[in-house]
Amino acid sequence: MTEVVLLERPAEGVVLLRINRPEARNALNIEVRKLLAKHLAEIGEDTTTRAVVVTGNDKAFAAGADIKEMADVGTIEMLQRGVHKLWRTIAGCPKPVIAAVNGYALGGGCEVAMTCDIIVAGESARFGQPEVKIGIMPGGGGTQRLTRAIGKYKAMKYVLTGDLFTAREAFEMGLVSEVVPDPEVEGRAIDLARQLAVLPPLALQLAKEAVLAGMEAPLSTALALETKSIQILFSSQDQKEGMRAFIEKRKPKFIGH
Ligand code: CAA
16 A cells, blocks of 8 residues: 655655555545654754655645545544644754645645745745635644734635735735745755755754744743853854854865754
8 A cells, every 4th residue: 555655765864754545636635644743853863864854746735635535524522633643743844844835835734834944835836724714713833823924804804705816916915935836845845955954953853943932932031042152052062163164165074952
């Protein structure tokens, strides 16, 4: 049986996770969610992996939760599935996670992209939270992450109408980091991951934590966290190496602690 999430190693220090249900536009069934969570938890512990790319195929990054799998489910089963816990493994991954989006990123698919740290989108990619059209609402962070990314009035329009928006609109609203021609999406995401894979992992981890935790905190608390984080980095070998290499006019070699 074909795995619904494929794990590839396209470059040193880089893992690519490919959602692989083309027959269902990469709809996120429980198996996909569990495998994504499992891989990301393992990647978090694996010191040889420095950056992660999450992608789909040319038609869909992911067209949302699997509607067929949840159509007849009741409240108790939804509660027992606890899918929200699986999402935490992406945001909680200590390594940078890049979403490479071609095709549709809808509902839970848009929410997966928004839990990633960087989003590279193809020109014809389409984003949206169309859940209202099937009688529900976003449930994987869409009402919150979209609002924080693009502001209340734009988010409210898309959450309430379920209308889709283009990659270019997403970029202009601040949801997407880069828009590139469709065939270049994966390559560009891997290039970015390769760039991150040679940077000091502790600095990346603490910077990611400071950005994410800071978004939820008052400015003074967020700035205090940032101050403590940079102070911690002065105990790392990589800080000594990075600064020494600069002074000695050579390329640094970061060892990861
Ligand atoms: N769940 C289950 N199956 C899906 C699916 C989904 N989210 N999206 C697409 N599929 C299936 C289709 O049923 C179809 O299967 P069959 O061949 O067996 O009929 C196959 O994938 C291809 O789909 P289409 O023929 O519809 O392909 P298209 O290119 O014409 O349209 C699309 C693509 C615009 C993405 C359309 O499929 C669509 O609107 N999908 C649903 C999008 C959606 O509503 N997402 C939100 C889901 S709810 C959610 O995500 C909330 C949450 O987290 C709880």
